[in-house]
Amino acid sequence: MSAAIETRGLTKRFGGLVALDSVGLQAASGETLGIIGVNGAGKTTLMNCICGLYRPDGGDVFIAGERVTGQPPHVVAHKGIGRTFQVPRVFRKMSLIDNLLVPVLDRRASSDAELTERAEEMLARMQLIGLRHNYAEELSGGQQKLLEMARMLMPDPPIVMLDEPFAGVHPVLCKFMIERIEEMSGAGKAVLLISHDLTSIYRLSSRVVALNQGKIIAEGGVADIRGNPAVIEAYLGA
Numbered sequence: 001m002s003a004a005i006e007t008r009g010l011t012k013r014f015g016g017l018v019a020l021d022s023v024g025l026q027a028a029s030g031e032t033l034g035i036i037g038v039n040g041a042g043k044t045t046l047m048n049c050i051c052g053l054y055r056p057d058g059g060d061v062f063i064a065g066e067r068v069t070g071q072p073p074h075v076v077a078h079k080g081i082g083r084t085f086q087v088p089r090v091f092r093k094m095s096l097i098d099n100l101l102v103p104v105l106d107r108r109a110s111s112d113a114e115l116t117e118r119a120e121e122m123l124a125r126m127q128l129i130g131l132r133h134n135y136a137e138e139l140s141g142g143q144q145k146l147l148e149m150a151r152m153l154m155p156d157p158p159i160v161m162l163d164e165p166f167a168g169v170h171p172v173l174c175k176f177m178i179e180r181i182e183e184m185s186g187a188g189k190a191v192l193l194i195s196h197d198l199t200s201i202y203r204l205s206s207r208v209v210a211l212n213q214g215k216i217i218a219e220g221g222v223a224d225i226r227g228n229p230a231v232i233e234a235y236l237g238a
Ligand SMILES: Nc1ncnc2c1ncn2[C@@H]1O[C@H](COP(=O)(O)OP(=O)(O)O)[C@@H](O)[C@H]1O
Pocket: 014, 017, 019, 037, 038, 039, 040, 041, 042, 043, 044, 045, 046
């Protein structure tokens, strides 16, 4: 069976800089793949190449075995990928409910009432239901991350990519997020979890890929990565 998400030889250059150098990885449904690496290792670039924001210079992206390389973001999203951003991107001047309705505006199969009900369910799951009529800009930074997660989940994507979900987030909220991420993989989603913070990655991931200067320098189970000399050196040398 094909992996839910797979890259082969993914390469991206910015001028003379090779930000991604032939990266091949895959994640199955229900699996959390951790992607670690210091600042500038290429983690966000990898995510941007997968979701279609960047066009890779080489290599391919497959969703459930279907090649989607170079397709625009909305097309890739429709194939079943949801993502969040390192700095949350929410519609600041829209209510929380309306933020959630944006990704499903084209779902003519469902009635407005059904979609609103689902949006409320997602907001309740993120403990934001009491704020559903507030503007997104009224939320704290951490709450905006939760709102973005709720919006990502609205179309029920089989693959989710989370870019630094814990960065700058209060520890209590981190714990809450960790539980929500466990729910996502528990519900059978393939999760690509990007973080430079190793503790949460080690807790959540079934496998880990370590990037450094655009290249995979190690991959394996948490136990393999934890003591891996190349990973330790990359982090200590940073
Ligand atoms: N749009 C861009 N234009 C030029 N250089 C970029 C761009 N995006 C990322 N880079 C460079 O690519 C490298 C990898 O960046 P990034 O993927 O953001 O790393 P990470 O997310 O691991 O911190 C860095 O050297 C960064 O400066």
